[in-house]
Amino acid sequence: MSDHIQTRTTPLEQQPAPRSFHLPQWVLPAVFFVGLIILWEVGIKWGEVPSYIVPAPSDIWNAAMRNISRGLYPPHIWATMQSVLIGYGAGVLGGIVLGTLFAEIRLFERLVFPLIVALQSMPKIALAPLFVMWFGYGFTSKVVTVTLMCLFPVLVNTVTGLKSADPDRISLIRAMTGSRLQVFRYVKLPSAASHIFAAMQVAVVMALIGALVAEFVGSDRGLGILIQNGQLNLDTPGIFAVLVILSALGIGSTAIVRYVHGKVVFWERRADRPSGE
């Protein structure tokens, strides 16, 4: 007991600082990842697995390099990303606008919400073949598919976000004789911002899925087409190379959205910071 009291009364500066080696956080996962690649390479070579079943990392690398030197990728990446960007923009904007109408106009919510719920529980991707029939082979049907994929998560989170606004903050604006528009602008929209950005991160991945599937069912350009060509030619290393490109695009786009999220909704990052300031 007396020991206990003594340690507690030791002045702070005399206490030994906790010692630890400060490796940057990314080091361990990176080592693990590289180890995994090496294991993969060695396993395939030792097991003599044919590369059209599962290619070794070196096969994928060689295929990628060959295709890069042929200039194969840029036009296809552009074809996919163009529809992703336009469809994503339209879907996010549409989701925010529709979500706002739902949250703010009771009648609109009552009339249209059941329809939205029905649509939401249906896999939107199943509509892609229909869109090819309606909007034709190629760009437009792709953009429509991507838009629809992005629309729903953003719509749902916009409604949730707008409705989660603190009632005291709303009363505050109203007590100052603020209009509904002012309540929306000064309180509801900023309150919903974080919810909306969270949905926008989900929507990035949805957009890529939408574009890929739309390319599978009705297009002649894009990364989805490269995957299909790889399937036809039994070019498994080529398919894997496209998968690597796709995940890089997904990671990159998500990182951009996350960065913008932090910049726009700066106050939540501030509040999340560990206390002690």
Added chain:
Amino acid sequence: MSVIQNAINLTGSPGQTPASPVIGLEGLTVTYGSGANAVRAVEGLDLEIRDGEFFAILGPSGCGKSTLLKVVSGLLAASEGAVHVDGRRVEGPQAEVGLVFQAPTLLPWMTIRQNVMLPGKILKMDPADTARRADEILDLVGLGKFADSYPSQLSGGMAQRAGIARGLVQDARVMLMDEPFGALDAMTRERMNMDLLDIWARSHKTIVFITHSIGEAILMADRVALMCPRPGRVVEVVDIDLPRPRTPEMMSTPEFGHYTRHFRDYFKKLGEL
């Protein structure tokens, strides 16, 4: 002193009689819900609050104090009875009535200055004028250095002062304050009490101050209305004849003790103490 006079337009001319009522409540009844679930928060409440006075409303939780303020501020409609501010019937929020909440209720996406300027923006006051007054009032409440900080960087007491500064920028004739210092520690609270009295003395506003602290009510107010719960009614309005300016030392005088006993006896009878 001159800062205050610039910052806060003096309302009411010096010659005016202090006894004219600025808030009038007649037979106010507020019912929440309907049918069998209906709850009477306030029933048949009559009250007159004079121009320029510091009026405290004292009562246990659930006596309808906050409901009363919501009705006067126009956020909540009366179920029965009449509410007048400045001789006009209250039909919704108005610029002449400012509200300070129990929590500071600052908007985290705005700097302290932007928060404090919000009433000016919403009431479409001249932006340059609002900015100047906001800075003066922030100096007054001791937050001049924090004008460009965000609410998350402020302590609880500072945030509450920012909330009060925002109320002052609105320059309303009547300030309604719903337990503004309830969440503060005792020492900050005492300092804030004195600061508020100081601001009130110089601005000639009418302040309606809700509290459940007997000491705070006696220390601050010209008159104290005692409310009882279920349904909320005003039982008694007590004149506090203590000299001004008030100081925390007065709390140990016999007169102060006399008032304290009076209110405590009442709460004992209610079974709240």
